[in-house]
Amino acid sequence: MAKDTLFLLPGDGIGADITVAVRQVIAWFQAAGRTDFRVVEGLIGGAAIDAEGTPLSDATLAEAMAADAVLMGCVGGPKWDGLPFAQRPERGLLRLRREMKVFANLRPAHVFDALAESSTLKTEVVKGLDIMIVRELTGGVYFGEPRGIETLTDGSRRGVNTQVYTTPEIERVARVAFELARTRAGKVCSVEKANVMESGVLWREEVTRLQAAEFPDVTLSHMYADNCAMQLVRAPRQFDVIVTDNLFGDLLSDLAAMLTGSLGMLPSASLGAADATGRRPALYEPVHGSAPDITGKGIANPLAMILSFAMMMRHSFAMEANAALLEDAVRRVLDLGVRTADIASPGHISVTTQAMAAAVVGELGKSSV
Numbered sequence: 300m301a302k303d304t305l306f307l308l309p310g311d312g313i314g315a316d317i318t319v320a321v322r323q324v325i326a327w328f329q330a331a332g333r334t335d336f337r338v339v340e341g342l343i344g345g346a347a348i349d350a351e352g353t354p355l356s357d358a359t360l361a362e363a364m365a366a367d368a369v370l371m372g373c374v375g376g377p378k379w380d381g382l383p384f385a386q387r388p389e390r391g392l393l394r395l396r397r398e399m400k401v402f403a404n405l406r407p408a409h410v411f412d413a414l415a416e417s418s419t420l421k422t423e424v425v426k427g428l429d430i431m432i433v434r435e436l437t438g439g440v441y442f443g444e445p446r447g448i449e450t451l452t453d454g455s456r457r458g459v460n461t462q463v464y465t466t467p468e469i470e471r472v473a474r475v476a477f478e479l480a481r482t483r484a485g486k487v488c489s490v491e492k493a494n495v496m497e498s499g500v501l502w503r504e505e506v507t508r509l510q511a512a513e514f515p516d517v518t519l520s521h522m523y524a525d526n527c528a529m530q531l532v533r534a535p536r537q538f539d540v541i542v543t544d545n546l547f548g549d550l551l552s553d554l555a556a557m558l559t560g561s562l563g564m565l566p567s568a569s570l571g572a573a574d575a576t577g578r579r580p581a582l583y584e585p586v587h588g589s590a591p592d593i594t595g596k597g598i599a600n601p602l603a604m605i606l607s608f609a610m611m612m613r614h615s616f617a618m619e620a621n622a623a624l625l626e627d628a629v630r631r632v633l634d635l636g637v638r639t640a641d642i643a644s645p646g647h648i649s650v651t652t653q654a655m656a657a658a659v660v661g662e663l664g665k666s667s668v
């Protein structure tokens with residue numbers, strides 16, 4: 300049988316360092332016989348502009364589309380900030396997401412006990428937090444037509460964006476949320492503004508219909524987006540899976556992410572439609588950017604990247620045991636007090652990117668005996 304291909308795109312800035320780090324972890328799984336990936340590396344973002352004159356070449360895109368999963372670092376940096384918008388490193392990532400048609404963005408907000416004190420909220424509010432936000436990524440007001448800015452006859456201007464959702468768009472992202480809930484605590488909270496938006500009324504009706512028809516075992520609740528923002532700060536542990544549209548998901552996933560305290564800890568996954576074999580196009584990446592302020596210092600936190608690899612094993616390859624093993628190794632490393640500078644508090648000596656990865660590999664080694 301052909302090996303599964305894992306396509307690595309380090310990108311720019313700290314992307315190179317965190318990719319070297321995740322490669323240490325991947326190498327451990329391969330050597331332990333727990334995975335058998337063909338690992339291929341490519342260029343995206345500023346690195347691709349420098350080498351190939353474009354932030355995502357057609358050849359790289361073709362490799363990404365053919366791969367079983369893509370693991371990306373981050374793109375961008377001051378070196379390319381002067382380029383016209385259409386040629387910037389970030390366009391490579393946007394093109395990749397668009398071409399892969401990844402419509403469901405999964406953003407876990409998980410608080411490791413050892414880091415509960417780094418949250419801006421009280422420890423007792425966030426301790427044990429484990430939420431998954433599923434954001435619709437390719438529709439809604441960011442893409443709806445008509446859009447634009449026009450000048451009216453009286454000389455004033457009018458800006459227009461349109462919120463549009465269709466039954467299939469709502470159904471496919473809701474299905475991802477219900478399927479995820481089945482592997483977790485079995486609860487989905489669907490979030491919209493059905494009180495003031497027709498697209499929200501449709502969203503609520505379609506999600507309700509799908510749950511009744513296909514997921515009666517999953518508990519469904521509904522919440523208005525403004526209330527959800529309040530509840531995420533007031534009592535975030537009430538949630539298991541939240542499913543919402545592109546705009547509300549953009550805001551709520553950043554809000555939920557910050558409950559956990561650090562950008563360097565946050566993984567993400569973006570999934571497309573399953574083919575006949577059940578395999579989905581899938582792009583995994585840390586939530587953070589290329590961190591130009593610490594690039595080259597060797598101190599970036601690689602855990603968001605490493606946890607993105609854990610998500611990949613779970614969601615693309617059904618390797619739940621491997622994913623749990625890796626997440627547990629990360630938890631134990633944090634319990635031991637190993638910290639990169641971004642998550643270090645007084646009393647902790649901070650370690651380098653590669654030392655953090657080595658510590659995770661060390662814990663993996665212990666768990667396998």
Ligand code: NAD
Pocket residue numbers: 313372373374375376377389392562563584585586587588589590591592593598599600601603641
């Ligand atoms: P950023 O996420 O790169 O950095 C914000 C702050 O968080 C910085 O102080 C940085 O040092 C810190 N930080 C981020 N990741 C860290 C890590 N793993 N370990 C330790 N500290 C970390 O956001 P920014 O500064 O707004 O953007 C910098 C560049 O990254 C820009 O060019 C931007 O366009 C790009 N960007 C890319 C992505 C992506 O590739 N998905 C996302 C956001 C920003």
